[in-house]
Structures are given as structure tokens and as C-alpha cells.
Amino acid sequence: MAGAGGGSSDVQWCFSQVKGAIDDDVAEADIISTVEFNHSGELLATGDKGGRVVIFQQELENKSQPQSRGEYNVYSTFQSHEPEFDYLKSLEIEEKINKIRWLPQKNAAQFLLSTNDKTIKLWKISERDKRPEGYNLKEEDGRYRDPTTVTTLRVPVFRPMDLMVEASPRRVFANAHTYHINSISVNSDYETYLSADDLRINLWHLEITDRSFNIVDIKPANMEELTEVITAAEFHPNQCNTFVYSSSKGTIRLCDMRASALCDKHSKLFEEPEDPKQPPLPLLLLLEIISKKKEIIIIIMISDVKFSHNGRFMMTRDYLSVKIWDLNMETRPVETYQVHEYLRSKLCSLYENDCIFDKFECCWNGNDSVVMTGSYNNFFRMFDRAQRRDVTLEASRESSRPRSVLKPRKVCAGGKRKKDEISVDSLDFNKKILHTAWHPQDNIIAVATTNNLYIFQDKLN
Amino acid sequence: MINTMECAVDAQSLISISLRKIHNSRTQRGGIKLHKNLLVSYVLRNARQLYMSEKYAEIYRMQQYEEVMTVCNEIQELNPLDLAEDCMEQSGDCCGNGGGSEPASLCGALLPASHTAAQSAHIQTATACSAPLSLHAEEVCKEPDTSFYRSCCAEPYPVSNCDFSPANGMHCNKTTVLDLDTHVVTTVENGYLHQDCCAPLQQCCQGAQTPAKKRKVDFGYYVTEPEEVPDFTPCKRARFDDFSCLNSDQLDSSNISNLISIFGSGFTGLVSRQADFEQTLNGQFCSTQALASLGAWTRAIVAF
Numbered sequence: 027m028a029g030a031g032g033g034s035s036d037v038q039w040c041f042s043q044v045k046g047a048i049d050d051d052v053a054e055a056d057i058i059s060t061v062e063f064n065h066s067g068e069l070l071a072t073g074d075k076g077g078r079v080v081i082f083q084q085e086l087e088n089k090s091q092p093q094s095r096g097e098y099n100v101y102s103t104f105q106s107h108e109p110e111f112d113y114l115k116s117l118e119i120e121e122k123i124n125k126i127r128w129l130p131q132k133n134a135a136q137f138l139l140s141t142n143d144k145t146i147k148l149w150k151i152s153e154r155d156k157r158p159e160g161y162n163l164k165e166e167d168g169r170y171r172d173p174t175t176v177t178t179l180r181v182p183v184f185r186p187m188d189l190m191v192e193a194s195p196r197r198v199f200a201n202a203h204t205y206h207i208n209s210i211s212v213n214s215d216y217e218t219y220l221s222a223d224d225l226r227i228n229l230w231h232l233e234i235t236d237r238s239f240n241i242v243d244i245k246p247a248n249m250e251e252l253t254e255v256i257t258a259a260e261f262h263p264n265q266c267n268t269f270v271y272s273s274s275k276g277t278i279r280l281c282d283m284r285a286s287a288l289c290d291k292h293s294k295l296f297e298e299p300e301d302p303k304q305p306p307l308p309l310l311l312l313l314e315i316i317s318k319k320k321e322i323i324i325i326i327m328i329s330d331v332k333f334s335h336n337g338r339f340m341m342t343r344d345y346l347s348v349k350i351w352d353l354n355m356e357t358r359p360v361e362t363y364q365v366h367e368y369l370r371s372k373l374c375s376l377y378e379n380d381c382i383f384d385k386f387e388c389c390w391n392g393n394d395s396v397v398m399t400g401s402y403n404n405f406f407r408m409f410d411r412a413q414r415r416d417v418t419l420e421a422s423r424e425s426s427r428p429r430s431v432l433k434p435r436k437v438c439a440g441g442k443r444k445k446d447e448i449s450v451d452s453l454d455f456n457k458k459i460l461h462t463a464w465h466p467q468d469n470i471i472a473v474a475t476t477n478n479l480y481i482f483q484d485k486l487n
Numbered sequence: 488m489i490n491t492m493e494c495a496v497d498a499q500s501l502i503s504i505s506l507r508k509i510h511n512s513r514t515q516r517g518g519i520k521l522h523k524n525l526l527v528s529y530v531l532r533n534a535r536q537l538y539m540s541e542k543y544a545e546i547y548r549m550q551q552y553e554e555v556m557t558v559c560n561e562i563q564e565l566n567p568l569d570l571a572e573d574c575m576e577q578s579g580d581c582c583g584n585g586g587g588s589e590p591a592s593l594c595g596a597l598l599p600a601s602h603t604a605a606q607s608a609h610i611q612t613a614t615a616c617s618a619p620l621s622l623h624a625e626e627v628c629k630e631p632d633t634s635f636y637r638s639c640c641a642e643p644y645p646v647s648n649c650d651f652s653p654a655n656g657m658h659c660n661k662t663t664v665l666d667l668d669t670h671v672v673t674t675v676e677n678g679y680l681h682q683d684c685c686a687p688l689q690q691c692c693q694g695a696q697t698p699a700k701k702r703k704v705d706f707g708y709y710v711t712e713p714e715e716v717p718d719f720t721p722c723k724r725a726r727f728d729d730f731s732c733l734n735s736d737q738l739d740s741s742n743i744s745n746l747i748s749i750f751g752s753g754f755t756g757l758v759s760r761q762a763d764f765e766q767t768l769n770g771q772f773c774s775t776q777a778l779a780s781l782g783a784w785t786r787a788i789v790a791f
Contacts, residue, residue, distance in 0.1 A: 115518070117517075117518040118516050118517060118518070119517065119518070120516055120517035122517070143517060143518075205521055206517070206518070206520065206521065224521040224522055225521075252525060253525075254525075255521055255522045255525060257522065274522055274525065274526070327526075374501075377501075377504070377530065378504050380508070383523050383526070
């Protein structure tokens with residue numbers, strides 16, 4: 027139904043748009059690496075492996091077509107990062123955009139932070155729809171006039187022009203990270219932000235580029251003792267002193283910056299204990315040797331952590347499941363949703379083809395009632411927390427007719443395959459949905475396949 | 488497109504897959520991903536541990552078979568009254584072959600000996616196994632009748648004079664049980680054929696050699712990469728230092744030191760962790776046999 031974030035069982039999702047090349051031959055530079063709505067939902071930014079940022083803007087709703095919300099069209103495209111070379115380490119620095127985070131809008135311009143492995147940049151995106159005309163010393167096309175031909179003077183005036191969107195880099199935050207940046211998060215004070223790499227988290231001020239404060243450092247004195255890395259970090263949406271970071275060992279640490287300058291010591295530690303009755307828990311990557319069967323079981327770590335909009339919960343995504351944690355309870359998650367449990371028996375093969383290292387993201391809807399995450403075969407999953415229902419949908423060209431309703435999909439784990447089900451062995455593991463985003467107010471979602479961006483919205487009656 | 492095989496991946500293929508991943512990661516754009524390589528190194532370490540355990544178990548089983556064969560042959564050949572003296576003499580021959588002269592040692596120095604002679608190979612077989620097996624070797628020169636007696640032989644196993652022909656072994660239908668802690672030998676008449684001891688002798692030789700070779704290759708791979716990125720080195724080293732011990736309850740320092748002396752030359756990174764292999768061997772694979780009920784360091788030789 028209309029309204030912010032209704033339950034997934036009530037909502038029927040319809041195809042709205044698809045962006046990107048149609049052909050199956052995917053250029054590596056076009057692979058989408060991050061997707062993010064801005065705070066109002068009017069703008070949708072994507073970053074790709076080629077270092078490009080593409081921003082889509084939602085059109086104003088068409089009064090003659092009340093059945094559909096505005097479409098998203100390209101608003102601005104710019105090259106955010108270029109490939110670089112670190113001469114000291116003889117390492118190439120990839121231009122791939124790892125994360126984009128919007129700043130809240132303070133004036134007519136929009137600001138976003140985009141980061142690759144090493145450098146964060148603050149971009150200003152501004153519109154220009156007027157230009158000055160009537161210069162005395164310049165012709166309209168820009169050529170300078172011969173001063174001796176000037177006989178009169180006039181005051182230049184602004185005249186309307188075709189809308190031009192400009193992106194300009196306002197700040198470059200460089201040289202603060204030895205390891206690969208995996209997260210950036212803007213603080214609720216709108217003045218600072220954090221950037222996290224594999225072993226450290228730095229705190230920046232948006233105005234100051236030559237200095238950052240290290241607030242978390244888990245690098246061991248002896249690198250031979252390295253056992254875990256930071257996989258994601260985020261500021262609390264309301265409390266400007268609180269942030270969380272997840273580790274590869276499956277723990278989430280909540281830190282309070284008021285407690286000390288260096289937040290190595292956590293305020294809260296969220297860790298689910300192993301359940302001896304269950305198969306080995308999917309939070310840690312380790313090999314368990316079972317001598318009887320001589321099997322090797324591989325299990326995986328947290329790839330994403332996101333606070334709910336109200337700041338009371340946080341969601342973690344590990345390879346097989348999504349877990350919702352109450353910030354007041356550290357002992358175990360309050361909700362656990364299995365994303366693709368049928369892959370548990372395939373973990374060894376997934377290790378072989380590197381799929382097990384895929385970092386899936388997750389997102390909340392506007393009122394925190396539904397969570398969404400991606401899977402393989404261009405499937406994505408939604409979990410309605412209130413109604414305890416889940417649905418699997420597919421982003422494909424076949425279901426790309428305008429306003430066609432998406433049909434729920436089902437994967438058959440084993441045994442007899444029913445008519446519309448897909449068997450696990452037919453899943454295409456090259457088609458993965460790692461990045462998804464949900465409009466902050468409406469039921470509009472952006473789902474990134476390898477090189478296409480699908481936009482779905484709920485069916486309005 | 489995914490491989491439909493179930494999770495019964497064997498350790499060796501996991502090791503090669505992991506090594507391939509590590510190798511590929513060094514040439515990919517953007518530098519080495521610390522997280523992914525940390526995970527791969529964990530997988531590699533554990534797969535390697537499993538592989539080594541299996542190899543040890545196999546060697547141990549071969550060793551048991553051989554020693555039982557030798558026991559049977561010895562029993563048939565020797566006058567029981569001369570048994571104690573012969574043991575002392577033959578141990579000298581054995582050690583003279585390789586140079587190890589310490590009674591308690593496993594002829595560890597024999598490890599790099601030539602593999603051409605069958606006896607040398609078997610010596611290596613004997614020494615490649617865990618320390619308690621050498622104790623087995625010491626104790627196998629026993630009277631095979633039903634009476635108990637304690638061994639006076641404290642020398643390493645007199646390998647050189649033993650006949651390792653499997654043919655002999657096949658005809659023996661006595662069960663000789665040796666308790667390492669009390670040095671008590673029990674011989675039981677039965678027709679029971681223990682499957683694990685059935686393997687032909689050649690396998691035993693190969694089994695002894697390949698683990699050492701494989702480990703050297705493994706170690707050599709990691710050692711000969713001077714151009715590696717500093718960020719990456721720790722991931723590989725971590726696997727040496729951060730083993731998880733499967734059965735860490737009972738440790739016998741003398742046995743561990745024996746084991747270390749065998750492998751110390753080539754595996755400095757693993758010296759501190761030999762106990763883990765030992766415990767793996769004891770705890771998991773021996774336990775699956777009828778012998779296991781005797782506890783970690785108490786062993787029995789079951790022959791047929």
C-alpha cells in the first residue's frame with residue numbers, strides 16, 4: 027500500500043526502470059560497486075569500478091499519471107577517482123568507488139563523500155541554470171574583443187540557460203589509510219565523519235583535510251598475530267558520540283568516543299555464542315575438521331552493519347544470514363533471517379570460485395519494518411520484521427516491462443523441484459546482487475546487478 | 488555453473504586451491520586484500536593440518552603393520568632367551584647406519600639419508616613417525632608367547648635386520664598388544680585381520696617420504712617469496728603461529744622433543760606446534776581403532 031515502508035506481504039513490487047547497458051558483455055569499469063539514496067530520496071548515486079559516479083534525480087510526480095512516482099533520470103556524471111600508483115609500495119591503487127555517503131543538504135548544492143581504497147573526496151554537486159551575458163570585453167562565444175572597438179559600456183545580466191549540473195571536488199582526504207578503506211560514515215553532527223580500513227578507523231572533520239584522528243586501531247604489534255580485521259563501521263544515526271564496527275570474527279563493537287580518545291576498548295560487544303546443536307555458526311571463517319567424515323566446513327564473517335533509522339537496532343549481514351540486534355542486548359541478536367541457507371552445503375565450492383568472499387550489503391526501509399539484502403542469480407530478499415514474512419524477488423530483464431509486478435521466486439534446496447522453483451544447481455553465481463538501497467520515505471528500491479541498476483516501486487492503486 | 492560436489496573436499500585440493508588464490512592475489516590490481524588473504528590463510532592452515540594428520544595416521548598404521556611383522560618374524564627366528572641381547576646389538580647396527588646414537592632418539596638424523604636402500608627407507612619410515620612409535624620399536628623384541636615380561640631393550644628399533652616382507656606378516660595370526668606405559672606385552676591368539684595394517688609395504692615407504700617432501704615444498708613456497716608485499720607476509724606467517732590444538736590435554740615433552748628433532752631441520756616455524764600434530768594423531772585417528780581406549784600416550788600394537 028502507499029505510505030512509508032509497508033509490510034512486504036502487502037506490497038507488490040513493480041518494475042520501474044533499469045539503467046545501464048543491455049548487452050551481456052559487461053565492461054569491468056561499468057560494474058556497480060555502491061548505491062545510495064540521499065536523505066530526501068530525490069537523488070540516487072551509484073559508483074562503479076571505473077571510478078565514476080552517476081547521480082540520478084527523481085522527476086517531480088506527474089499530475090497526469092498519479093499511478094506512478096517520478097522516474098529517476100541521469101542528473102550528473104563525473105569521474106570521482108582515477109587509478110593511482112603508490113611508488114613506495116609498488117602498488118596500484120584501484121579507482122573503484124567503495125562507498126558513497128550523502129551529506130544532509132544545507133543549501134542549494136548537494137554534497138557527497140566518495141571513497142576508493144585510499145582516498146576520500148568531498149564532492150559538491152551544484153546546478154547552474156543562469157549565465158551572465160553582455161560582457162564588455164568578451165564576445166558571447168568567449169573571444170576577447172579588441173579594446174579599441176569598445177564604444178559603450180553595459181552591465182552584464184544573468185539570463186536563463188539550460189540546466190547544467192556541475193560536480194567539483196571540494197576536499198580531498200588522502201594519505202591516512204595504509205590498508206583498504208571499506209566504510210565511510212557521516213556523523214549526526216554533520217561536521218565529522220569516520221573512515222574505516224581493515225585495521226584502523228579514522229575520524230575526520232569535513233573542513234580539514236590534512237589531519238585525521240585515529241580512533242580505533244586493531245593492528246597487532248606483531249603482524250604475525252593478526253587474526254581479525256574490521257569489515258564495516260557506522261556512526262549512530264542520532265548519537266554523535268557512538269559508532270559501531272564489525273570484525274571478521276563475527277563480533278560487533280559499539281564504541282563511545284566520550285570514554286577515551288582511542289576507542290580500542292569497546293563499550294559493548296555484540297557476539298552470538300555458538301549453539302552446539304546448530305551447525306557451525308556462520309559468523310566466523312574457519313575450517314572445522316570432522317575426522318569421521320573428513321569434511322571441511324567453511325563459515326563466513328560479517329560483511330555489513332547498518333543502524334536502523336531510529337537508532338535502536340542494528341543489522342548485520344554475514345554470508346548466509348541477516349541478524350537484527352537490539353543495542354541494549356549484547357548476548358544475541360533479536361532476529362535472524364536466513365538469506366540463502368541452501369548454500370550451506372555448497373560452501374566448499376563457493377570457496378573455490380571465490381563467491382564466499384562476496385560482501386553483501388543490507389538496508390532498512392524508511393520505518394525500519396522491513397530489511398532487504400541481495401543474493402545470487404540476481405535474487406534479492408526482503409524480510410518483514412513485523413509480519414515475519416519474507417519474499418525472494420528477481421531483478422532481470424525478463425520481468426522488465428513497465429509496471430509489471432514482480433513474481434516471488436523460490437529456490438528448491440533439494441528433493442523434488444516444484445513447477446516454478448529453481449534448483450540450487452541452476453543458480454548463476456556470477457549474477458550477484460551485492461548493493462541495494464531503499465528510499466528513505468517511500469517504497470522505492472534500487473537494486474544493483476553486475477552492471478545494471480534496477481529501480482522497483484510498490485504498486486499504487 | 489557451480490560445482491555440484493558436496494562438502495567432501497579433501498585437504499589436498501583445498502591446499503592447492505588456497506595456494507592458487509594466494510598466488511593470484513599477488514598479481515591482481517589494487518594490491519593484496521588483507522581480509523581475503525587472512526581468510527585464505529586460515530583455510531590453508533587448517534587444510535594443511537588435516538592433511539598432515541591424515542598422513543601421520545597413515546604412516547602410523549603402516550608403521551604398526553611393519554612392526555608387527557617384524558615382531559612376528561623376530562619371534563619366529565630368535566630364541567627367546569637371546570632376545571634381550573640381540574636387541575641391544577641390533578640397535579647399534581641400526582643407529583650406525585645413520586649416525587644417531589642416542590638411545591632415546593629416533594634416529595632422527597637418518598631422515599635425510601638416502602632413500603635408495605629399502606632399509607634406509609624403512610628407517611625413515613620408522614623415524615618419520617611419532618615418538619611413541621619409536622618406543623614401540625624399542626619394545627617389539629618380545630617373547631610372543633602368552634607370558635608377560637618386561638622389555639629390557641632401551642635401544643632404538645633394530646630395523647636393519649628385520650624382514651619387512653609382507654608375506655611373512657600375512658601368515659601371522661597372533662595378536663600382540665603392547666602397553667607403552669607399563670611396557671607389558673600381551674599376545675592373543677586370534678584370526679582377526681586388522682584392515683588398517685593390511686597395506687603393502689611400498690605404500691608405507693612412500694607414505695613416509697611424501698609428507699616430508701610435501702612439507703618441504705610447502706615451506707619452500709613460502710620462503711622463496713622475497714618480493715611479497717609487507718602487508719601480506721603476516722597473513723602467511725599467522726598460520727604457523729596460531730594453530731588450534733585439537734587435543735591439548737596430554738602432552739609428553741620427551742616425545743615432542745623427539746618429534747621436533749626429526750623435523751627441526753626443515754620446519755622451524757612448526758617446531759612449537761608439533762604437539763598439535765601429535766595430539767591429532769593420537770586423539771583422532773588412533774582413537775578410531777581398537778587401540779584408542781588406552782588414552783593418548785598409551786599405545787598398543789595390534790597384529791594379525
